[in-house]
Amino acid sequence: xxxxxxxxxxxxxxxxxxxxxxxxxxxxxxxxxxxxxxxxxxxxxxxxxxxxxxxxxxxxxxxxxxxxxxxxxxxxxxxxxxxxxxxxxxxxxxxxxxxxxxxxxxxxxxxxxxxxxxxxxxxxxxxxxxxxxxxxxxxxxxxxxxxxxxxxxxxxxxxxxxxxxxxxxxxxxxxxxxxxxxxxxxxxxxxxxxxxxxxxxxxxxxxxxxxxxxxxxxxxxxxxxxxxxx
Amino acid sequence: xxxxxxxxxxxxxxxxxxxxxxxxxxxxxxxxxxxxxxxxxxxxxxxxxxxxxxxxxxxxxxxxxxxxxxxxxxxxxxxxxxxxxxxxxxxxxxxxxxxxxxxxxxxxxxxxxxxxxxxxxxxxxxxxxxxxxxxxxxxxxxxxxxxxxxxxxxxxxxxxxxxxxxxxxxxxxxxxxxxxxxxxxxxxxxxxxxxxxxxxxxxxxxxxxxxxxxxxxxxxxxxxxxxxxxx
Numbered sequence: 001x002x003x004x005x006x007x008x009x010x011x012x013x014x015x016x017x018x019x020x021x022x023x024x025x026x027x028x029x030x031x032x033x034x035x036x037x038x039x040x041x042x043x044x045x046x047x048x049x050x051x052x053x054x055x056x057x058x059x060x061x062x063x064x065x066x067x068x069x070x071x072x073x074x075x076x077x078x079x080x081x082x083x084x085x086x087x088x089x090x091x092x093x094x095x096x097x098x099x100x101x102x103x104x105x106x107x108x109x110x111x112x113x114x115x116x117x118x119x120x121x122x123x124x125x126x127x128x129x130x131x132x133x134x135x136x137x138x139x140x141x142x143x144x145x146x147x148x149x150x151x152x153x154x155x156x157x158x159x160x161x162x163x164x165x166x167x168x169x170x171x172x173x174x175x176x177x178x179x180x181x182x183x184x185x186x187x188x189x190x191x192x193x194x195x196x197x198x199x200x201x202x203x204x205x206x207x208x209x210x211x212x213x214x215x216x217x218x219x220x221x222x223x224x225x226x227x228x229x230x
Numbered sequence: 231x232x233x234x235x236x237x238x239x240x241x242x243x244x245x246x247x248x249x250x251x252x253x254x255x256x257x258x259x260x261x262x263x264x265x266x267x268x269x270x271x272x273x274x275x276x277x278x279x280x281x282x283x284x285x286x287x288x289x290x291x292x293x294x295x296x297x298x299x300x301x302x303x304x305x306x307x308x309x310x311x312x313x314x315x316x317x318x319x320x321x322x323x324x325x326x327x328x329x330x331x332x333x334x335x336x337x338x339x340x341x342x343x344x345x346x347x348x349x350x351x352x353x354x355x356x357x358x359x360x361x362x363x364x365x366x367x368x369x370x371x372x373x374x375x376x377x378x379x380x381x382x383x384x385x386x387x388x389x390x391x392x393x394x395x396x397x398x399x400x401x402x403x404x405x406x407x408x409x410x411x412x413x414x415x416x417x418x419x420x421x422x423x424x425x426x427x428x429x430x431x432x433x434x435x436x437x438x439x440x441x442x443x444x445x446x447x448x449x450x451x452x453x454x455x456x457x458x459x460x461x
Contacts, residue, residue: 060411062380064382064411064413067413068413090276093278094276094278095278095281096281097278097280097432097435097436098280098282098432098435098436098440099281101432101433101436102409102433103433103436103437104436104440118281118283119281119282119283120281121281124281
C-alpha cells in the first residue's frame with residue numbers, strides 16, 4: 001500500500017510537468033513588442049456598402065511584403081466587432097489587369113487621376129464600390145541568431161540538446177489612398193520585435209515570439225479605426 | 231583468445247547492427263529517390279480580361295505548335311531535381327484573351343496568307359488581317375531558393391513579338407522579358423513555381439498591352455490604320 005502511494009505521488013509529479021511547461025510557453029510566447037503609429041491627412045471614412053482593398057506592394061528586388069501578411073490583415077479586418085467589406089487582392093488585380101501589376105501599379109496617390117482616365121478603370125472601381133486602397137509595404141527579417149542545438153537518433157533512442165535563438169523584426173507600413181477623392185488619406189506604421197527560442201531538452205521545445213503576427217494584429221486594429229472613424 | 235559475451239547482450243548487439251543496416255538501407259534508398267526526383271508542373275491560373283482600349287484593327291496571330299505545347303525541362307544542380315514545366319497551354323489561352331481584347335479581332339493563323347478573294351497577300355481584301363503578329367517564346371528560366379538564397383521562387387519568360395504588315399513586311403521586332411516571383415513555404419515548391427510562372431505571364435501581357443503599342447514601328451502602323459479608319 002505504501003509502495004502504491006509513493007508511485008502515485010511520482011506520477012502526479014510527472015503529470016504536472018507539461019502544465020508547467022505549457023504555462024511557461026504561454027508566458028514566453030507573448031514576448032513581442034509592438035509599436036503602431038498613425039498620420040492622417042483627411043477625415044473621411046467608409047460609408048455604407050463601401051469597400052477596402054488591401055494590396056501588398058510587389059517589387060522585383062529581394063524584399064517583398066509576404067502574401068501571408070496581407071492575408072492576415074484581410075482576415076483580421078473582415079472579422080471582429082466591426083467587420084469591413086473587403087475586396088480580395090486577387091479579384092481586384094484581375095478586374096483591373098494590367099493596371100495593378102508590379103511593373104504598372106501607381107506608386108503615388110498623385111498618379112490616381114491619370115490612372116482613372118484610362119478606359120474602364122473608374123467604372124470598374126465604382127462597380128465594386130471600393131473607397132479605400134491600402135498599400136502594404138515592409139517585411140519580417142531575422143536580425144540576429146545564435147546558440148547551438150543538436151539532435152541525434154540511434155537505434156536505442158534519440159533526443160535534442162542545446163538551445164538556439166533568433167530575433168526577428170517586423171516592420172510594415174500601410175499607405176491609405178482614397179479612391180473617391182483620388183488622394184492620399186494617411187499612413188499607419190507597425191513595428192514589432194521579438195526573440196524566439198528552440199530549446200532541446202530531449203524533445204525540441206519551440207518558444208515562438210511571432211512578431212509578424214503581432215505587427216499584423218496591431219496594424220489591422222489601427223487600420224480599422226482609421227477607415228471606420230471608430 | 232575469444233572472449234565470450236553473454237548471449238542476451240550479443241544478440242542485442244547483433245539485432246541493433248541488423249536494424250542499423252536496415253535503417254541505413256532505407257536512408258540510402260530515400261537519398262537516391264530524393265536526388266533523382268523528378269517534378270512536373272502544369273502551369274495553371276486565371277486568365278484575366280485586360281482593361282484596355284481596343285484597337286480597331288484585325289490582326290492575324292502566328293504562333294508555332296511548339297509555343298502551344300511548350301514544356302521547359304531542366305535538371306537543377308546540387309540535387310535540385312529534374313523539373314518539367316508545362317507552360318504552353320496557359321500561355322496560349324492567356325495571349326489569345328489578351329490579343330482579342332487589345333484588337334477588335336485577333337485570329338490565330340498558320341501562315342501569312344489571306345486569299346479570300348484569290349487576290350493574294352497584301353491585297354487589302356475585306357475580312358483579311360490588316361497585319362500579323364508573331365509571338366515566340368525564346369527562353370523560360372526559373373530560380374529556386376536553394377540556389378538563390380532568397381525566400382522566393384523567381385521566373386522569367388523571354389518573348390519575341392514581331393509585327394508584319396498585311397503584305398508580310400517586318401515593321402517591328404521586340405524582345406522583352408516578363409518576370410514573376412512567389413513566396414515559398416515548406417513543401418510548396420510546385421505551387422510557388424506555378425504562381426511565379428503565372429506572374430511572369432501576367433507581366434509579359436502587361437508589357438504587350440501597355441508598352442508595345444508605343445514602340446515607334448508599331449505606333450506608326452497603328453496611326454496609319456487609325457488614319458484609314460478616320461478618313
